Every structure is written in C-alpha cells, then in structure tokens.
Amino acid sequence: MATVCPTLPWSPAGIFLLLLSLGFVKGGRLLVIPQDGSHWLSMRAVVEKLSEKGHEIVVLAPETNLLLKESEHYKRKTYAVPYTKEELHQGFSKFSKHHFDKVSLFDMALAEYRNNMYIINLFFYNCNSLLQNREMVRYLEESKFDALFTDPALPCGVILAEYLSIPSVYFFRGFPCSLEHAICKSPNPVSYVPRCYTSYTDHMTFSQRVMNLLVNSLETPLFKELYTKYQDIASKFLQREVHLPTLYRNGSIWLLRYDFVFEYPRPVMPNMVFIGGINCEKGKNLSQEFESIVNASGEHGFVVFSLGSMVSEIPMKKAQQFAEAFGTIPQTILWRYTGQPPPNLANNTKLIKWLPQNDLLAHPKARAFITHGGSHGIYEGICNGVPMVLMPLFGDQMDNAKRIESRGAGVTLNVLDMTSKDLSAALNTVIYDKSYKENIMRLSALHLDRPIHPLDLAVHWIEFVMRHKGAPHLRPAAHDLNWIQYHSLDVIAFLLAVVLVAMFISWKCCLFCCRKCFCKKGRVSKSSKTKAQ
Amino acid sequence: MATVCPTLPWSPAGIFLLLLSLGFVKGGRLLVIPQDGSHWLSMRAVVEKLSEKGHEIVVLAPETNLLLKESEHYKRKTYAVPYTKEELHQGFSKFSKHHFDKVSLFDMALAEYRNNMYIINLFFYNCNSLLQNREMVRYLEESKFDALFTDPALPCGVILAEYLSIPSVYFFRGFPCSLEHAICKSPNPVSYVPRCYTSYTDHMTFSQRVMNLLVNSLETPLFKELYTKYQDIASKFLQREVHLPTLYRNGSIWLLRYDFVFEYPRPVMPNMVFIGGINCEKGKNLSQEFESIVNASGEHGFVVFSLGSMVSEIPMKKAQQFAEAFGTIPQTILWRYTGQPPPNLANNTKLIKWLPQNDLLAHPKARAFITHGGSHGIYEGICNGVPMVLMPLFGDQMDNAKRIESRGAGVTLNVLDMTSKDLSAALNTVIYDKSYKENIMRLSALHLDRPIHPLDLAVHWIEFVMRHKGAPHLRPAAHDLNWIQYHSLDVIAFLLAVVLVAMFISWKCCLFCCRKCFCKKGRVSKSSKTKAQ
Known part of the structure; x- marks a missing residue:
C-alpha cells in the first residue's frame, strides 16, 4: 500500500536534507x-523547527519585552528601547482594563482606534531605536543573512529587508483592515468579503453591503494614519523617498494564519500560503494537578475559560457575574485568572493562574470553551472540536466570534451588556444542544484533514525563499501597473473614444449624404420649377 | 533531525489509512x-494511485476510444457510441493534417474554431449515448459512489454528478478560454492576465491590452456556442431547465494542471489546487536500444523531437525541411515519427515510432527538446531542465510556447513559415547560448521544490471529497450573488441616489433660505419705499 508521505526523493528539498545530514552543506x-505578544507564539514554533533543521537563526528583540525570551534554538540579539519593563506592563494593563468600560458606540470606536495607536506607537519606539542603532545595523549588514522572517503587522522588518537587500517571508494573521489583500493585489470584492470590525458574514443584506462598502472606503486612509510615521523613518533610514505599500510588496511569501473552515472563501494570490491552525499541537498528557481536577469533574465534564494573555484583571462586578453563572451549571470550570477572586465563587469553579489550554481542550471531558475570540484560542477550539462561548473584547475578536457563530459552533455574548443568566444560558446551549458539538466536530474534521501540517508548510516556504533567494515567479505583474492601467480604464476610455469618433464620422457621413441628396433634389426641383415657369 | 515528511499521525487521513491497513474500514x-486522448494520461496516474490506496474505481469509457484501456487498477465500463474505430482514427488524422496547411490568419482562426467544434461534437456523441443508455444510468444510480472524478473540459461528468447527487472533483488543464475562472468567480483582470490565443505575456503593451480586452469579450459567447448542445441534453436528462455554469459551480475541488513557473501569477480561489507537473515522473533507466543510441551521441549529446500523439504524419516538404536542419548540427536527433521517412535524412537522425520521452529528457546527455508545446511535454521539459524549441500547432500550444519563450527557456518557431535554417539556428541557440540552459534549470529547481508531490496532493483532495462528501467550506458566497450584486452596482446606485437627493434637498433649502431673505429684503425695501413716499 502506498504511503501518504509525499514522495520527495529527488526534489531539491530532499537532496538538501540528505546533504545536510551528511554534512556536505550547511543550513541557511x-x-x-518578530512582534512581541501573542503573535510571537506560533512564529516561535516555526523558528524552533527551522533551528532543528540546522539553520542558524538570529532573533532581534527589544531589551524590554513580554515574550521574546532567550532560547537554545536561536541567538537573541537585543537593542535598547526608551521604556522600562514597568512602563510596558503598566501600559498593557491599562490597555486591557479599558475593555470593560461601558461606553457609547462612538466612544468604543474611538477607544479601539486609540488602542491600536497605542500599540503601534509603542512598537514604533522599538523600530526607531533599532534603525538608529548603528552598531546593530552594521552587525546585520556584516552577517549576510539568506532571508528575513518577520511579522509585518508593523513594518520594521519590511524596512530592514529592503535595506539589507535580502528576500523576506511574512508571518501574518491579518492587518488592521485586511490590507494584505490590497498590498498583494488580491481582489477583495466588497459584495461578499466582510470588512474588519463589521462582524458581518459572507452573506450580507443590502444594508450590510452598503455599510461594508463605506467601511472599505476607510481602509486606505486608516493605513495612512497608522503607518505614516513608519514611512517617514523608512525614508530617513533608506535615504530616499519611500512608499510603504511598495516596500511591503517585496515580501516573497505571505504565510497567513488562515483556514477556510474559519475564514470565508475569497480570492487569494499564489504567494499566499495558508497555515491557519499552526499553533494547535496534539494534546499532551495533563500534569497531575490538572488530571485530578479533570477526573473529579465526573460525567458532566469541564469548561475552560480564558480571556487571553492580554487580560489579567476584570472589574469585580463582572467577575461576580461570571462566578454566579458558573454556579448554575454542573460542569467544573477551569478559569484562567490572575485578579482578585470574586467572593461568590462556587465550588465547581477553579481559579488558576495559568492553564495548559490546548491540552485541556484536547481532553475528552472538555464540554465548552469560553474565550475572548483571539485567533490562537479559536484554532485550538476548532482543532480539538470544543464548542465555544465567545466574549470578544477588541481588535479582530468581534469578527472572529461572528465567524464561529455563523457556523453554528458557538454563541457570542457582549461582555459589557450580558447578565449572569445570559452566560449560563449560552453555556447550556453549547453544551446540551447537540448541533453545536456536531458543527464544531465537522469543522475540526475538515480543518485537520490536510495534505501537510501547517508547521511543515511554513518551514518549507521559508527554506524555499532561502534556497532560491526569493520567489519572484509568484510575483503578479499587477505590481507593475498603476491604478488606471490595472482597472483598464485607459483601454476602456480609448475604446469609448474610438466608438464615439466612429459614430461621429458615420453621423457626419450620413449628414453629408443626406445634404447631397436633398440639395440635389432641391436644386432639381428648383430648376424644374424655373423650367415650368 | 526533523523529517520533511508531513506530521499526520492524528489527522483523519492518517487515522483512515491506519484503519484501512488494519481492515477496519474499506476504501471509497x-x-x-475521463476525456479520451492525452488528457487521460495524467488522470490515469491519479486513478492508479487511488486504486493502490484501496479505493474501488469505475471508469466509464466509450466503446470506441483511443487511450481508455482496461487496467487492473479499475473496472472499465463501456457504453456504445455511434462511430467505428476507423472513423475515429480517420477524424483525428484529418484533424492533425490540417495544421500544416498554409492559410490566412482569418482562415486559421476559423480552422481552430472548426477543430474545437469537431472534438466537442465527437465527444458530444459520447455524452449523448451515455446519458441515453438507461441500463448504464441505472447501474450508476445503484452503485452509490462516494464521489465523481472528471475532466470537465466537456460537461458529461458534471451533468452526471448532478443527476447522481454526488460531489465531484475536476481534473483540468484549462478550458477553451480559461472559463474556469469565470465559473469559480475567480477575478480575472484583463490588464495583466493574457487571454487564450493571444500569445501575450503578463506584461502587455497598451495595444495588447486593448486586444486582450476585446478577446475577453468573446469568451462568454464562445462558451455559449461550444456548450449550448450540452445544456440542451442536460435539461432533457435532468428534466428541468439547466444553466450549465451553475452546474459547473457544484464541483468541490478543481485540480488544475498549473504551476506558476509556467503560468503567470494571478488571482485564484481556495478550491483550486495546483498540480502542474503531475505527469513528470523520475526518469527511469532507458531500454538497451535507446541506451546505445544515447551513448553513441558522444560529447554533443542528443535532441528529442516529438510533435505529440495527435500528429502522426507531416507533409513531406516539411519533413524534408526538418531533416535538412538536423543534418547541420552535431547532436543525434531522436525523432518520434510514424509517417514516411524523408529521403534527405542525415545519419545523425533516428526516426522512431515511440519514444520514452520523459526518460530521454531526464538523461544528462539531452541537449534540447523540440516540441509542439503541449502542456504535458512542456512540464517534462521543465522537470528535467531541457531547453526547448517550440513549434505550436493548435489550441493552447501558442500560449504555452510564448510562456516558455518569455522566461528565456526556449525559442518559438512558426512551423508553417520557418525554413530549415531557422530550425538549425534555433537549435544552436538553445544548445550553445548558456542562458537557455541556466533559465530552464532555474525553472526546474523552482518547480521541483514543493512541499508535496502533485500526485499526492491530487490523491489527498479526491479522498478529502470522498471522506467529507464535498468541500462546501471552500465554496465562495459569490456564487449566491447576481452580476449586479457581485459588482456592488446596486449599492453604488443607492449611494449615488442618496448623495443626489441630499444635494437636491440642500440646494432647495439654500434656495428657500435665499428667497426668504431676498423676499423679506424686497418687502422691507418696498415698505420702506412706501413709508418714504
């Protein structure tokens, strides 16, 4: 019987690996x-795998950071930044607290904008410090890297790839406002591709399509607003006028954390590689502490609750609401929470500072997953087939929640407006209404049935770019056309002009012929009249 | 060290294979x-691999056919057709002879249209016979297949999939006129995606873009012209009004024989899977007969020459031209030819009825490949890194040739106009100008560096569709919109109307205010005048 392992014996990858193992060639x-925060988590897995394959890896990190730790898998080079660890933590804590303030829709939009700007400004300091660090830049120039691997949500890596003239691979979840499609010249029809922050599905009503088009028209100004500062430092650093989207277009491969069981199908480009679910590993055995809690949950099983690493504290009133709701259901609740415990905590609720989230979700007794709707958590939910109660807080989380809800695999709650009864009802729905479990199991089966694991796919394409110095054969010629040419407006105008000129000439010819005929007739009749006289 | 073999231990595919090998589950x-002719060759490889994996396969074939032979890998079911083997061969021979008639451009286009219609009509008889064969249709109904695998160049399989209500996978090189993109709702910008028969690259001049847009406007009428007959029999067979493109849209996965080292990068859809080069196997050892010819070629090596299976005879004058050219170069020529040998054949030229084309191209002494530019041959040339002299004859061959030429990996000749000197010069160019070898080796390296072999990828997606009863999660919502909605014309019209109404109301308000002011002023001045009097 044939094997599902791809037949690679005589491919360059196979030969490369053979030579590497024999010591004839060295890795790249x-x-x-990277970008600090949860974005780094799945990127790190790719870096580790690349290191295991013999490549030499240097990770640039700001001296003050959250998750960019040292590792045996790579050499971490740090650079100084103008803020302390306390200021960083304080900033993030302030950022997370805001999400529980009850405000008007306008204020919420403003807060979302401010949040994005806060993060962007924070990381801007990093980028500015890095580019001004002459010693570090000289080290990078001398190091002769084969390729650059970056999260392009913020363009520091994009600028450096241009400066160092090396090909780059982007690792990406989605820009603010899906601008990756505009940059890649991937058509993005507003009629069925919902825009960020709308929480629409791919089947929109007329009024939703109107709103989607209006939101779409805000994307380019927003991009300008968010990235103007970077354009300025890029111009200064590269010592020439820089157009940021043009720099972005030099990315050889976009590794996108998309999977179409979660995203809506839409046009894509050949240099986009889909690695959604890359973070979801096979569930490992639980530690004794968790194993005993899980076993004690009995036939009712347990619920996993986490609002993500960005939310460490919740207002007490909200925490009490949660605790009240949890007291009404028979399942054990494993709640990742570092804040002050609410006084009304029921016996079935365990507050824990850190959860092995994926391993818990992989346990057969996991009945539901209460999540803020971050993409990492959602993919773990899909991977392990656990129905979700979603409490989106900021960024793309509202849209993520809507996607899961529209597939009948979860229930979304507004964390600000909901009551404890709402939460209790939502949990009962996803646990006891069989359709939720069936739908998430169907999504899980589709998601996991892939010809190659996303991690292997990501590693392949980074090595591809290192081996071939880029992937120019995947660059669409659209990048060499201006807006008018791309939309064929010049061609349409030309053809219209031809038609109009042809019509005008035909009209003039007709007129000329008619005049000739009538004049002749007129003259004839005149002369015959004269004769008759 | 990690392995490049994808990690599939707990994926449904892995589990399925394990259970299959243990005898717990049976294959699908x-x-x-299929479609008869060269299209079947790579499709057969997929069918054989699926059979090796334990699936039960039934291939429907017309009683009179060219290549749809019996095999241990599948059960071949034949159905009667209203033509004999002699008529079929005669038809194809007439078809191939036409390509060497020197005619005007208009006549050439007409001949191309007639050729397409000839093939389409021939296969139409097959389809009609199959759908009218009640016994066969009953057998298909009773057989309860999990999926249908078809070449959708002609829609018989598409119609049967609808009738049997089973999901389908398409295996495809490209419609006449790339209508797969229109059917899949994959955007197809005329500004940089060259249309069929234009022989343009993805970088077009203004006049080429004008022509490309005009050719594009012929695609839909051509589709109608080619497939109206099928639409009629589909309506009769399914006993309802049928819209053929809508039937086509039910295809779950399009396995497209594309690779972007050969095709130009362009927007695609998530249900398109690219398996270009699927036909290219690792070169096997040559038989003693060929080995001795090849070894005797010495340091100069040899050239492989084939115009494909559709061309068995060449006009004697043309054959003499070829022979004359071959006499001027030091390489040995292996010429696949079944017609009468030209009298001026030089000693270095061997006429052979059948060539192990791929194995010869894989030999290190292969210096050049003279081909008609069929996609199978071209992929074998790319795979094995052999520069090409292209003599396109019909169909997509002109476009294929242009693609290879535009990448600096081959030279195109017009088989009707060329002289023996042209051929001799072209061969010397691709053999002795190093850039051709370098370019084809670069394309070859890019093409072969893939995370999974196209054959494994094709097999995976067919099994996927069998396992999950289709791939509805990859179906874009665009299929549920009409033309106006898809292009947001209703939304734009509405927004324009709103703007116009708003402008009209503002104008009226201004007018009203002005009148009020002026009237008052007028009245005031009138009354003051009266007072003054």
Whole structure:
C-alpha cells in the first residue's frame, strides 16, 4: 500500500536534507524580526523547527519585552528601547482594563482606534531605536543573512529587508483592515468579503453591503494614519523617498494564519500560503494537578475559560457575574485568572493562574470553551472540536466570534451588556444542544484533514525563499501597473473614444449624404420649377 | 533531525489509512468520467494511485476510444457510441493534417474554431449515448459512489454528478478560454492576465491590452456556442431547465494542471489546487536500444523531437525541411515519427515510432527538446531542465510556447513559415547560448521544490471529497450573488441616489433660505419705499 508521505526523493528539498545530514552543506542564515505578544507564539514554533533543521537563526528583540525570551534554538540579539519593563506592563494593563468600560458606540470606536495607536506607537519606539542603532545595523549588514522572517503587522522588518537587500517571508494573521489583500493585489470584492470590525458574514443584506462598502472606503486612509510615521523613518533610514505599500510588496511569501473552515472563501494570490491552525499541537498528557481536577469533574465534564494573555484583571462586578453563572451549571470550570477572586465563587469553579489550554481542550471531558475570540484560542477550539462561548473584547475578536457563530459552533455574548443568566444560558446551549458539538466536530474534521501540517508548510516556504533567494515567479505583474492601467480604464476610455469618433464620422457621413441628396433634389426641383415657369 | 515528511499521525487521513491497513474500514467508491486522448494520461496516474490506496474505481469509457484501456487498477465500463474505430482514427488524422496547411490568419482562426467544434461534437456523441443508455444510468444510480472524478473540459461528468447527487472533483488543464475562472468567480483582470490565443505575456503593451480586452469579450459567447448542445441534453436528462455554469459551480475541488513557473501569477480561489507537473515522473533507466543510441551521441549529446500523439504524419516538404536542419548540427536527433521517412535524412537522425520521452529528457546527455508545446511535454521539459524549441500547432500550444519563450527557456518557431535554417539556428541557440540552459534549470529547481508531490496532493483532495462528501467550506458566497450584486452596482446606485437627493434637498433649502431673505429684503425695501413716499 502506498504511503501518504509525499514522495520527495529527488526534489531539491530532499537532496538538501540528505546533504545536510551528511554534512556536505550547511543550513541557511535567517534573520527574524518578530512582534512581541501573542503573535510571537506560533512564529516561535516555526523558528524552533527551522533551528532543528540546522539553520542558524538570529532573533532581534527589544531589551524590554513580554515574550521574546532567550532560547537554545536561536541567538537573541537585543537593542535598547526608551521604556522600562514597568512602563510596558503598566501600559498593557491599562490597555486591557479599558475593555470593560461601558461606553457609547462612538466612544468604543474611538477607544479601539486609540488602542491600536497605542500599540503601534509603542512598537514604533522599538523600530526607531533599532534603525538608529548603528552598531546593530552594521552587525546585520556584516552577517549576510539568506532571508528575513518577520511579522509585518508593523513594518520594521519590511524596512530592514529592503535595506539589507535580502528576500523576506511574512508571518501574518491579518492587518488592521485586511490590507494584505490590497498590498498583494488580491481582489477583495466588497459584495461578499466582510470588512474588519463589521462582524458581518459572507452573506450580507443590502444594508450590510452598503455599510461594508463605506467601511472599505476607510481602509486606505486608516493605513495612512497608522503607518505614516513608519514611512517617514523608512525614508530617513533608506535615504530616499519611500512608499510603504511598495516596500511591503517585496515580501516573497505571505504565510497567513488562515483556514477556510474559519475564514470565508475569497480570492487569494499564489504567494499566499495558508497555515491557519499552526499553533494547535496534539494534546499532551495533563500534569497531575490538572488530571485530578479533570477526573473529579465526573460525567458532566469541564469548561475552560480564558480571556487571553492580554487580560489579567476584570472589574469585580463582572467577575461576580461570571462566578454566579458558573454556579448554575454542573460542569467544573477551569478559569484562567490572575485578579482578585470574586467572593461568590462556587465550588465547581477553579481559579488558576495559568492553564495548559490546548491540552485541556484536547481532553475528552472538555464540554465548552469560553474565550475572548483571539485567533490562537479559536484554532485550538476548532482543532480539538470544543464548542465555544465567545466574549470578544477588541481588535479582530468581534469578527472572529461572528465567524464561529455563523457556523453554528458557538454563541457570542457582549461582555459589557450580558447578565449572569445570559452566560449560563449560552453555556447550556453549547453544551446540551447537540448541533453545536456536531458543527464544531465537522469543522475540526475538515480543518485537520490536510495534505501537510501547517508547521511543515511554513518551514518549507521559508527554506524555499532561502534556497532560491526569493520567489519572484509568484510575483503578479499587477505590481507593475498603476491604478488606471490595472482597472483598464485607459483601454476602456480609448475604446469609448474610438466608438464615439466612429459614430461621429458615420453621423457626419450620413449628414453629408443626406445634404447631397436633398440639395440635389432641391436644386432639381428648383430648376424644374424655373423650367415650368 | 526533523523529517520533511508531513506530521499526520492524528489527522483523519492518517487515522483512515491506519484503519484501512488494519481492515477496519474499506476504501471509497469513485466514479471516473475521463476525456479520451492525452488528457487521460495524467488522470490515469491519479486513478492508479487511488486504486493502490484501496479505493474501488469505475471508469466509464466509450466503446470506441483511443487511450481508455482496461487496467487492473479499475473496472472499465463501456457504453456504445455511434462511430467505428476507423472513423475515429480517420477524424483525428484529418484533424492533425490540417495544421500544416498554409492559410490566412482569418482562415486559421476559423480552422481552430472548426477543430474545437469537431472534438466537442465527437465527444458530444459520447455524452449523448451515455446519458441515453438507461441500463448504464441505472447501474450508476445503484452503485452509490462516494464521489465523481472528471475532466470537465466537456460537461458529461458534471451533468452526471448532478443527476447522481454526488460531489465531484475536476481534473483540468484549462478550458477553451480559461472559463474556469469565470465559473469559480475567480477575478480575472484583463490588464495583466493574457487571454487564450493571444500569445501575450503578463506584461502587455497598451495595444495588447486593448486586444486582450476585446478577446475577453468573446469568451462568454464562445462558451455559449461550444456548450449550448450540452445544456440542451442536460435539461432533457435532468428534466428541468439547466444553466450549465451553475452546474459547473457544484464541483468541490478543481485540480488544475498549473504551476506558476509556467503560468503567470494571478488571482485564484481556495478550491483550486495546483498540480502542474503531475505527469513528470523520475526518469527511469532507458531500454538497451535507446541506451546505445544515447551513448553513441558522444560529447554533443542528443535532441528529442516529438510533435505529440495527435500528429502522426507531416507533409513531406516539411519533413524534408526538418531533416535538412538536423543534418547541420552535431547532436543525434531522436525523432518520434510514424509517417514516411524523408529521403534527405542525415545519419545523425533516428526516426522512431515511440519514444520514452520523459526518460530521454531526464538523461544528462539531452541537449534540447523540440516540441509542439503541449502542456504535458512542456512540464517534462521543465522537470528535467531541457531547453526547448517550440513549434505550436493548435489550441493552447501558442500560449504555452510564448510562456516558455518569455522566461528565456526556449525559442518559438512558426512551423508553417520557418525554413530549415531557422530550425538549425534555433537549435544552436538553445544548445550553445548558456542562458537557455541556466533559465530552464532555474525553472526546474523552482518547480521541483514543493512541499508535496502533485500526485499526492491530487490523491489527498479526491479522498478529502470522498471522506467529507464535498468541500462546501471552500465554496465562495459569490456564487449566491447576481452580476449586479457581485459588482456592488446596486449599492453604488443607492449611494449615488442618496448623495443626489441630499444635494437636491440642500440646494432647495439654500434656495428657500435665499428667497426668504431676498423676499423679506424686497418687502422691507418696498415698505420702506412706501413709508418714504
């Protein structure tokens, strides 16, 4: 019987690996410019795998950071930044607290904008410090990397790839406002591709389509607003006028954390590689502490509750609401929470500072997953087939929640407006209404049935770019056309002009012929009249 | 060290294979409706691999056919057709002879249209016979297949999938006129995606873009012209009004024989899977007969020459031209030819009825490949890194040739106009100008560097569709919109109307205010005048 393992014996990858193992060739040199925070988690897995395959990896990190730790898998090079660890933590804590303030829709939009700007400004300091660090830049120039691997949500890596003239691979979840499609010249029809922050599905009503088009028209100004500062430092650093989207277009491969069981199907480009679910590993055995809690949950099983690493504290009133709701259901609740415990905590609720989230979700007794709707958590929910109660807080979480809800695999709650009864009802729905479990199991089966694991796919494409110095054969010629040419407006105008000129000439010819005929007739009749006289 | 073999231990595919090998589950049941001729060659490889994996396969074939032979890998079910083997061969021979008639451009286009219609009509008889064969249709109904695998260049399989209510997978090179993109709602910008028969690259001049747009406007009428007959029999067979593109849209997965080292990068859809080069196997050892010819070629090596299976005879004058050219170069020529040998054949030229084309191209002494530019041959040339001299004859061959030429990996000749000197010069160019070898080796390296072999990828997606009864999660919502909605014309009209109404109301308000002011002023001045009097 044939094997499902791809037949690679005589492919360059196979030969490369053979030569590497025999010591004939050495691995490549990769420069990694990550983004701090949860974005780094799945990127790190790719870096580790690349390191295991013999590549030499340098990760650039700001001296003050959250998750960019040292590792045996890479050489971490740090650079000084103008803020302390306390200021960083304080900033993030302030950022997370805001999400529980009850405000008007306008204020919420303003807060969302401010949040984005806060993060962007924070990381801007990093980028500015890095580009001004002459010693570090000289080290990078001398190191002769084969490729650069970066999260392009913020363009520091994009700028450095241009400066160092090395090909780059982007690792990405989605820009603010899906601008990756505009940059890649991937058509983005507003009629069925919902825009960010709308929480629409791919089947929109007329009024939703109107709103979607209006939101779409805000994307380019928003991009300008968010990235103007970067354009300025890029111009200064590269010592020439820089157009940021043009720099972005030099990315050889976009590794996108998309999977179409979760995202809505839409046009894509050949240099986009889909690695959604890359973070979801096979569930490992639980530690004794968790194993005993899980076993004690009995036939009712347990519920996993986490609002993500960005939310460490919740207002007491809200925490009490949660606790009240949990007291009404028979399942054990494992709640990841570092704040002050609410006084009305029921016996079935365990507050824990850190959860092995994926391993818990992989346990057969996991009945539901209460999540803020971050993409990492959602993919873990899909992977392990656990129905979700979603409490989106900021960024793309509202849209993520809507996607899961529209597939009948979860229930979304507004964390600000909901009551404890709402939460209790939502939990009962996803646990006892069989359709939720069936739908998430169907999504899970589709998601996991892939020809190659997303991690292997990501590693392949980074090595591809290192081996071939980019992937120019995947660059669409659309990048060489201006807006008018791309939309064929010049061609349409020309053809219209031809038609109009042809019509005008035909009209003039007709007129000329008619005049000739009538004049002749007129003259004839005149002369005959004269004769008759 | 990690392995490049994808990690599939707990994926449904892995579990399925394990259970299959343990005898717990049986393979699926697949119905195959192929198209006769060279299209079948790579499809057969997929069918054989699926059979090796334990699936039960039934291939439907017309009683009179060219290549749809019996095999241990599948059960071949034949149905009667209203023509004999002699008529079929005669038809194809007439078809191939036409390509060497020197005619005007208009006549050439007409001949191309007639050729397409000839093939389409021939296969139409097959389809009609199959759908009218009540016994066969009853057998298909009773067989309860899990999926249908078809070449959708002609829609018989598409119609049967609808009738049998089973999901389908398409295996495809490209419609006449790339209508797969229109059917899949994959955007197809005329500004940089060259249309069929234009022989343009993705970088077009203004006049080429004008022509490309005009050719594009012929695609829909051509589709109607080619497939109206099928639409009629589909309506009769399904006993309802049928819209053929809508039937086509039910295809779950399009396995497209594309690779972007050969095709130009362009927007695609998530249900398109790219398996270009699927036909290219690792070169096997040559038989003693060929080995001795090849070894005797010495340091100069040899050239492989084939105009494909559709061309068995060449006008004697043309054959003499070829022979004359071959006499001027030091390489040995292996010429696949079944016609009468030209009298001026030089000693270095061997006429052979059948060539192990791929194995010869894989030999290190292969210096050049003279081909008609069929996609199978071109992929074998790319795979093995052999520069090409292209003599396109019909169909997509002109476009294929242009693609290879535009990448600096081959030279195109017009088979009707060329002289023996042209051929001799072209061969010397691709053999002795190093850039051709370098370019084809670069394309070859890019093409072969893939995370999974196209054959494994094709097999995976067919099994996927069998396992999950289709791939509805990859179906874009665009299929549920009409033309106006898809292009947001209703939304734009509405917003324009709102703007116009708003402007009209503002104008009226201004007018009203002005009148009020002026009237008052007028009245005031009138009354003051009266007072003054």
